[in-house]
Amino acid sequence: MEVVLRKAGRTKIRYPARLLADDGTRVTVRAPWAGAGARDFGFVRFEPGDVFVEHFWRDRWYAVKEVYAPDGSLKGWYCDVTRPATLADGVLTVEDLDLDLWCSADRTTILRLDEDEFAASALPTADPAAAAAARRALDDLEHLARTAGLDRALGLTRPAAR
Template sequence: MSTNSLDPGTLLSVTLVKSGRTKISYPASAVSDDGTRLTVHAAWAGDGVRDFGFVRFEPGDVFTEHYWRDRWYAVKEVRAADASLKGWYCDIARPAVVRDGEVVSEDLDLDLWVSADGATVLRLDEDEFLASGLTARDPDAASRAEEALDELELLARLGKFTALLD
């Protein structure tokens, strides 16, 4: 276990960065931290309802977010206000940086949605990823991002996705 682990209940800020700019920052509370994976709880921090067509994020939703310091993704379990599971939204991102009461996750544009029953697995934003220029600018990061998306999709399609979060 790392000496940089956060104690359960520690309040922190989650900052999502995209293309070098802060996309959103919101409060969260640490659930667990083994020095590699940090899990936090946070309320839906968006303005109003965000309807993706396959899921709606809305006020009252609660996110259990898993950030790894050594993996190229973050996984967010999404529950409605009544605690029913909506599914998992996965951000393909550089390994998280945790310091000074903040977790910073740099979004690399690719995403994956896995429905609560596991029947729907959707690769998202591949057009944004291609348009980002990451492949030319940082081919290693682009390759790691694509590998991370493939890994998460395979786990979901094999029914082994939730084992990742145990």
């Protein structure tokens, strides 16, 4: 299958993924790091060989990506605030709404990301209801990360990275 991440009406990235599960609400896929080379965010580095186990919901405004190093160790969870996912003809499509959350594997680093990009985007004025849903989703993700933990709260399993 293929994952398509759209942003502001355009395709930001598309990449192949292997379907792991689809229960009608949550779709889980596994994909290698799809970026060109390494990307260092300062708090985590994504690089060739990393594996992402990605969870997308048809009824929630976010996606949660478990990020594994090439040796299979969990780096953490990268969460995208998105519109609910759609799946049709082997293509899983999500619309990125700029807001993100990072939670390290040891849960000591939890960061809200890109709030400035979100505020500068057209979404808050063009679609206030979607903007409010996006803000709630980020708040919900942060709450889950700081309390029960994303993996436990969302029922995420840790399949082998390979």
